[in-house]
Amino acid sequence: MTSQEERAVIERVLSGDAEAFEPLVREHQTNVYRLALRLLGNEADAADAAQDAFVKAYTSLGSFRGESRFGVWLYRLTNNVCIDYLRRRRESVPLQTESDDGEETELPLPDERYSPERLAERAEDVRAVRAALAALPPDCREILTLREIGGLSYEELAQTLHLELGTVRSRLNRARKKLCDELVRSGNFSPPSPSNKGKGGARA
Amino acid sequence: MTDHAVYEEQICAMLDGELSAEEEASLRAHLDGCEACRAFLAAMEAVHGLAAKDLPEAPADLAETVMERVRAQAKPQPKKGKVVRFPYKPLAAAAAAALVLWAGSGLLGALRPKGAMSSAAPAAASGAMQAYSVATADEAAEEEAPQASEPTTYGTNSVAENAGAPMFDAAAPMEEFARDAGEAPTITIRGTQILLDGESVAPEELPEALEAVGKKGVHLEYEDADAETAEAVEALLAQQEIPVL
Numbered sequence: 008m009t010s011q012e013e014r015a016v017i018e019r020v021l022s023g024d025a026e027a028f029e030p031l032v033r034e035h036q037t038n039v040y041r042l043a044l045r046l047l048g049n050e051a052d053a054a055d056a057a058q059d060a061f062v063k064a065y066t067s068l069g070s071f072r073g074e075s076r077f078g079v080w081l082y083r084l085t086n087n088v089c090i091d092y093l094r095r096r097r098e099s100v101p102l103q104t105e106s107d108d109g110e111e112t113e114l115p116l117p118d119e120r121y122s123p124e125r126l127a128e129r130a131e132d133v134r135a136v137r138a139a140l141a142a143l144p145p146d147c148r149e150i151l152t153l154r155e156i157g158g159l160s161y162e163e164l165a166q167t168l169h170l171e172l173g174t175v176r177s178r179l180n181r182a183r184k185k186l187c188d189e190l191v192r193s194g195n196f197s198p199p200s201p202s203n204k205g206k207g208g209a210r211a
Numbered sequence: 212m213t214d215h216a217v218y219e220e221q222i223c224a225m226l227d228g229e230l231s232a233e234e235e236a237s238l239r240a241h242l243d244g245c246e247a248c249r250a251f252l253a254a255m256e257a258v259h260g261l262a263a264k265d266l267p268e269a270p271a272d273l274a275e276t277v278m279e280r281v282r283a284q285a286k287p288q289p290k291k292g293k294v295v296r297f298p299y300k301p302l303a304a305a306a307a308a309a310l311v312l313w314a315g316s317g318l319l320g321a322l323r324p325k326g327a328m329s330s331a332a333p334a335a336a337s338g339a340m341q342a343y344s345v346a347t348a349d350e351a352a353e354e355e356a357p358q359a360s361e362p363t364t365y366g367t368n369s370v371a372e373n374a375g376a377p378m379f380d381a382a383a384p385m386e387e388f389a390r391d392a393g394e395a396p397t398i399t400i401r402g403t404q405i406l407l408d409g410e411s412v413a414p415e416e417l418p419e420a421l422e423a424v425g426k427k428g429v430h431l432e433y434e435d436a437d438a439e440t441a442e443a444v445e446a447l448l449a450q451q452e453i454p455v456l
Contacts, residue, residue, distance in 0.1 A: 040269035
């Protein structure tokens with residue numbers, strides 16, 4: 008959808024056509040879901056958060072001023088929804104890990120349970136990358152995720168996260184360096200030699 | 212920040228497509244002569260995009276579930292600029308009592324300069340006001356009504372004349388209370404401003420104003436509404452159990 012098409016859809020929704028919202032959902036659901044998945048660490052929470060983000064976007068659509076791209080506004084909203092989820096998770100740390108009926112309750116920090124079906128052939132690599140990302144400090148994981156999944160520009164990242172441009176650059180750099188370090192540490196990454204740029208790297 | 216930290220950031224930015232042609236040319240010139248930076252570039256290229264790799268698609272039912280919730284929203288999205296004014300309706304008792312206090316203080320203000328007035332005057336004044344407020348809205352708009360129900364302790368014309376002035380002003384706030392008897396009011400959120408039937412309401416006044424509305428419900432409109440303000444209003448409505456129509 009071009010940004011003009013998006014604007015037209017938004018106008019329709021704002022004038023009362025609820026159904027017009029669906030194409031916007033379909034357009035952005037993959038990125039919204041993946042963002043939530045990276046930030047929250049499990050599919051159930053990500054699905055819930057993605058839903059909440061879209062519904063919130065619908066009810067506050069009137070406040071989208073078109074100064075940023077709609078996707079950026081939406082991913083910012085998604086990020087905030089996920090931050091709330093993480094905050095609530097921290098605040099409701101269960102004393103025991105099982106509730107009365109024996110079901111496992113969730114662990115407070117990024118929870119790395121993935122359903123078995125999701126594991127691809129290169130399962131080790133996927134898991135290694137996921138683990139490395141989970142090991143990042145939250146601010147690094149957040150900025151890296153918004154940049155690579157949300158596709159936000161540095162300027163958009165600065166606005167979304169209320170940072171100076173210089174901080175965006177240094178934080179992204181730090182995030183990627185830490186990712187490298189983490190992958191090397193876990194034995195899943197052999198830094199390529201400088202003269203052979205194409206060789207080596209993560210087995211992913 | 213050391214030189215190489217700057218280069219590192221530039222290398223990152225280059226991979227993200229955030230360097231100008233000039234900056235990139237300058238960086239490449241440096242890379243030609245710096246093995247450490249070339250190694251760094253290689254490592255960055257290897258991890259670039261990893262955060263987005265191997266991620267599943269959104270659940271197949273996500274869009275449909277969202278649309279179900281969207282349809283269930285009490286009100287579709289903001290209609291622009293619709294503010295409805297209600298016709299006069301008979302005053303409800305609570306509204307009348309409030310009106311008495313309002314107009315009564317106005318009347319007392321008018322009476323104060325006349326030092327000759329005894330303490331009986333304010334009481335009588337509110338008595339006149341009460342008689343006034345029981346009348347229907349249409350009647351109250353006329354100056355004659357208050358004079359007709361004037362208690363006999365008043366002999367002077369000046370009181371009656373004074374009674375006329377604030378009475379007339381009382382017609383304005385009556386619109387505010389008229390809503391209580393009939394249709395549901397409209398709350399409009401315009402930016403960070405809150406309007407109740409077109410009249411601006413300070414956020415701290417809103418809970419009180421909503422109490423007058425009762426559980427009948429409100430229409431809610433968004434005109435370029437600020438998200439935080441909208442959320443706060445919605446939360447308040449939910450808290451007071453006022454349905455959004």
